[in-house]
């Protein structure tokens with residue numbers, strides 16, 4: 001597909017890419033506001049039509065069946081949908097993914113579990129450009145437990161560099177944690193290599209997959225990943241505040257204990273017995289009552305990703321970002337915009353970071369003009385391309401709108 005890109009300098013050529021797009025019909029499965037060009041699906045994905053129907057059915061079931069719903073399938077949803085997500089987007093065999101709390105809480109639970117599994121080790125390693133909630137949770141854990149948080153510094157527009165990381169690893173390192181796709185630059189980290197290096201030092205690795213799942217293929221099992229979390233409201237289209245997931249590699253599950261000992265993480269919760277004993281398998285990572293309304297919406301988002309296939313989704317994500325970068329180089333670079341995402345598609349997720357000193361004002365102008373990107377400090381405009389809903393003409397129009405906004409500054 002990439003050979004077609006030089007021709008896509010015209011809007012007509014972008015429309016031709018849409019006409020040839022094998023995923024084009026998926027857009028019709030979503031509720032789309034045709035008055036705007038939505039380039040923020042990497043923050044909040046679009047609403048699948050099927051989710052409105054599924055939520056209406058769930059609400060009806062709630063009304064008709066009340067509490068009986070728990071015995072009629074609701075209690076199984078965290079694990080069932082987790083397995084579907086694992087197969088559709090994570091490269092995870094069944095029995096290793098569960099959907100639970102917010103990303104932040106899931107991250108906290110797995111970070112605690114990892115630290116408890118490495119007693120006597122005193123260091124946590126992460127990078128300065130990791131997503132804020134991950135950094136803050138790790139800061140909190142370091143303070144509460146008297147551990148040292150080691151910050152990997154580097155190019156803020158690249159991801160964690162395995163070679164630089166290796167220099168910080170030793171027998172004091174308990175936990176290493178990074179985002180797989182950088183929220184700012186879209187840089188893809190070398191998961192397999194980082195896992196291997198950390199394991200050589202005896203540490204566990206916890207990944208944040210929020211910008212990866214549903215946009216780039218993941219091979220958690222094959223890459224030797226220990227632990228991962230991610231949100232479901234970006235490329236998985238689960239809806240605002242949709243519950244997040246946890247992945248724990250099967251052979252690590254028996255040794256790991258999470259810190260929030262709720263009744264639904266216990267073996268035989270309805271025994272109401274004294275004393276906490278963790279359930280077997282992934283259920284032990286749950287704490288309280290599962291958020292069923294949110295879960296069924298996640299299920300519909302995951303089903304669409306499974307049907308479209310992560311391979312075609314990745315293919316279109318690459319072509320969309322190549323198109324945007326080509327146009328940005330041709331039209332925006334002379335106006336002071338630089339591409340702050342990796343140029344090598346193999347190391348780039350599905351959004352493009354464009355840097356300009358007046359990025360914040362430019363974002364406001366774009367929103368006034370009906371183009372929805374987002375701004376990330378200090379100087380980045382993020383254009384998110386959701387392969388199931390973003391057309392090539394949307395990418396073209398987004399860059400054209402930014403061109404117009406910049407021209408107004410001159």
Ligand SMILES: Cc1ncc(COP(=O)(O)O)c(C=O)c1O
Nearest residue numbers: 102103104131133183208210231
């Ligand atoms: C990488 C990453 N981690 C975590 C979060 C958010 O965590 P939570 O779902 O708990 O708000 C985001 C939100 O954008 C994110 O990009």
